[in-house]
Amino acid sequence: MQNLFADRIGGNQYGKSQAIYKFERIKRAKRATMALHPGGEIIDLGVGEPDEMAFPEVVKKLCSEAQMPENRGYADNGDAVLKQAAARYLERVCDVKGINPETEVLHSIGSKSALSLLPAALINPGDYVLMTIPGYPVFGTHAKYYGGAVYNLPLNETNHYLPKLNSVPADVLRKTKALVLNYPNNPTGATATREFFGEVVAFAKQHKLAVIHDAAYAALVFSGKPLSFLATPGAKEVGVELHSASKSFNMTGWRCGFVAGNELLVKAYGDIKDNSDSGQFLAIQHAVAYGLDHPEITVSIADKYSRRMNGLVEVLNKAGFNAKKPKGSFFLYVKAPRAAIKADGKRVEFKSAEEVSQWLITEKLISTVPWDDAGAYLRFSVTFVVKNFADENRVLGEIEQRLSDVKFEF
Ligand SMILES: Cc1ncc(COP(=O)(O)O)c(C=O)c1O
Numbered sequence: 001m002q003n004l005f006a007d008r009i010g011g012n013q014y015g016k017s018q019a020i021y022k023f024e025r026i027k028r029a030k031r032a033t034m035a036l037h038p039g040g041e042i043i044d045l046g047v048g049e050p051d052e053m054a055f056p057e058v059v060k061k062l063c064s065e066a067q068m069p070e071n072r073g074y075a076d077n078g079d080a081v082l083k084q085a086a087a088r089y090l091e092r093v094c095d096v097k098g099i100n101p102e103t104e105v106l107h108s109i110g111s112k113s114a115l116s117l118l119p120a121a122l123i124n125p126g127d128y129v130l131m132t133i134p135g136y137p138v139f140g141t142h143a144k145y146y147g148g149a150v151y152n153l154p155l156n157e158t159n160h161y162l163p164k165l166n167s168v169p170a171d172v173l174r175k176t177k178a179l180v181l182n183y184p185n186n187p188t189g190a191t192a193t194r195e196f197f198g199e200v201v202a203f204a205k206q207h208k209l210a211v212i213h214d215a216a217y218a219a220l221v222f223s224g225k226p227l228s229f230l231a232t233p234g235a236k237e238v239g240v241e242l243h244s245a246s247k248s249f250n251m252t253g254w255r256c257g258f259v260a261g262n263e264l265l266v267k268a269y270g271d272i273k274d275n276s277d278s279g280q281f282l283a284i285q286h287a288v289a290y291g292l293d294h295p296e297i298t299v300s301i302a303d304k305y306s307r308r309m310n311g312l313v314e315v316l317n318k319a320g321f322n323a324k325k326p327k328g329s330f331f332l333y334v335k336a337p338r339a340a341i342k343a344d345g346k347r348v349e350f351k352s353a354e355e356v357s358q359w360l361i362t363e364k365l366i367s368t369v370p371w372d373d374a375g376a377y378l379r380f381s382v383t384f385v386v387k388n389f390a391d392e393n394r395v396l397g398e399i400e401q402r403l404s405d406v407k408f409e410f
Contacts, residue, residue, distance in 0.1 A: 008145050022354070026369065029361040037365065043399055045312075045380040046367040048186070050250040050330075054287075055297050058249060061290040065283035075279030077270050078107040085289035086243070086258045093219065093295045094228035103263045104236070106270050107288075109280045110255040111216045111244040114269065115139045115180075117276055118240075118259075121268035122210055123148040128176040130209075132163050134187050134373040139180045139212060151176070154374035161190030161333075165203045173207050181229070182214040184221065187371055187379040188333040189326030191221065197232040204238035210265060211239030216257075219248040219298040221328035222306040230261055240265050247330070248298045249291040256280050256288045305330045308382035311396040316380070319403035322410070330383050336376040337408035352376055364402045 005014040020028070030042055053059070065071055083101040090096035099105060108114035115138040123129065125147030131140040133152045140150040151172050153163035168176070181200065183192035204211045213229035218241075221227075229241050244257030259269050273279075291297055309325050312332055316323040323334045336353035342363075350356045353370035357378060360366045369379040386392045 022370070025354070026357065026361070026367060029358050030367055033362050033365060040365055041398075042361070042365045042367055043395060043402075044367045044384055045382075045399075046369045047381050047383050047385075048369075049252045049383060050247060050301070051383045051385045052250050052301075054249060054251045054254070055291075057294070058251070058287050058291050058297070062254075062283055062287040065286040066281075068283070071282035071286070075107075075282045075285065077274055078279055078285055079282060081282075082107050082256075082258060082285040082289045082292075085292040086260060089243075089292040089295065090228065090230065090260060094226050094231055096228050096230040099230070099260055100263070104266055105258055105260045106266050106273070107280060107285055108242065108244070108257045108259055108273075109277055110246060111214055111242045111257050112138055113255070113277070114242050114257065114259050114273075115212070115214065116142045117272045118212060118265075118269055119143040119146055119148065119178075120272045121265065122177045124177075126175060128172050130163075130168060130172075130176055130179040132181065132185075134371040134377070135180075136182060136186055136214065136216075139178070139214075143178075148177075149175075152373075155185070155188055155190070156374055157335075161185060161188040162192065162196050165199060176207060176209050178210045178212055179204065180212045180214065182216065183227070184217040184326070184328035185331075186217065186329065187331050187369065187377070189329045189331040190333075191327040192227060192229075194227065194232065197227070197229050197235070200229070201232050201234040201238055205234065209238075210262075211235070213239060213241040215241050216244045217247055217329040218243060219295065220302045220305060220330060222302060222309070222325070223327070226328075236261050236263075238262065240269070245288045245291055248301070249288070250301060251288065251291070254284050254288070256284050302328075305382050308384075308392060308396075311393070312380060312382055312399070315396055315400040315403070318400060319406065320408040320410070330381055332380040332382065333371075333377050334380065335410055336370065336378050337410050339409040341407040341409070343405040350376075353378055364406075366399060366402060 003012045083105040086105045087099040087101040119142040123143045123146040127148045129143045131150050155161040218226045240261035245251040313323045313325045321334045336356045339349045341347045352372045353376035357368050357370035371377045
């Protein structure tokens with residue numbers, strides 16, 4: 001078997017690497033800490049998915065739809081129900097007018113799946129894709145599988161975590177087929193602006209490239225309406241937007257979302273998809289359609305994250321961090337300290353966010369996700385699991401208490 005593997009996954013060296021990846025290192029540190037502190041409570045601020053179930057009315061809709069014989073078979077590229085609900089949702093929630101549900105929307109088995117399929121429609125060997133870092137790498141990984149290359153655009157605080165489009169070298173731009181964006185952003189929590197999206201459309205037209213806007217956190221905003229890339233004049237000529245029920249409706253395990261926008265790119269996505277999967281169960285698609293027609297569900301989820309975010313920002317700032325509440329998502333991205341001085345005066349120096357994250361797990365039983373791609377930052381997620389509202393305050397108080405005997409240096 002060993003000699004059969006493709007080069008893209010390591011060829012005959014596949015599986016032999018001793019490298020341990022970030023999330024595995026976090027898991028191992030948590031396991032080791034629990035072994036040292038049996039019965040201790042790890043406060044998990046590293047989780048990238050909702051802490052609660054889908055709303056009961058959505059679950060009820062799934063149950064009734066699952067009993068309908070006409071929903072039992074292969075869904076292929078879907079029926080009209082989700083497509084129409086998606087077009088209504090884009091208009092009502094995101095002020096995107098004129099999306100044709102027949103030709104400009106297609107469901108996905110989650111945004112991750114769509115991001116893994118779209119490169120097949122766009123990337124030939126030697127083509128470039130512009131990806132933001134830190135970020136969600138799936139499109140770039142698959143682009144590389146097809147012989148493409150990734151050019152990374154760093155997201156820095158000084159530019160409000162928006163990429164500097166004019167920093168891409170001309171020789172890269174000539175070979176670039178796609179720009180992948182994600183706002184509200186994982187992990188920075190940053191949101192885009194209308195002006196930035198306007199620049200993106202002009203950039204895409206000038207350099208003849210497709211825009212893939214991953215809007216997995218689109219509806220999780222803390223004030224006002226979600227900002228859709230598709231609301232930008234000309235956006236439909238250059239790109240598509242990916243929406244997902246995972247985070248907006250607490251439906252990560254259900255695996256459903258949709259791709260909307262440029263008709264030809266939606267069609268190409270459909271062709272690739274048709275040759276890759278047989279569609280998400282129609283009962284799930286119909287339950288998601290029900291959710292899209294009830295955007296107040298997302299509003300109440302976002303309200304919860306907003307409330308928790310206020311609490312976490314306060315607690316972290318008391319501990320010396322410089323935390324600023326983002327406008328959306330459930331991620332709080334803060335600069336990692338360079339050193340910590342404990343109550344006994346002992347000073348610990350950190351060379352990376354990774355080291356801070358490991359230290360927080362082992363010393364304080366607090367789990368975060370470190371990012372060292374563009375500066376050293378920690379991602380705190382407000383999706384920690386609690387029993388009720390009182391427990392939420394208890395957890396926030398516990399974080400404050402655990403950090404109270406440390407002085408961080410930045
Ligand atoms: C930026 C981003 N895009 C896409 C996804 C995947 O979403 P889905 O559950 O719709 O596949 C995630 C999940 O963490 C994400 O953070």
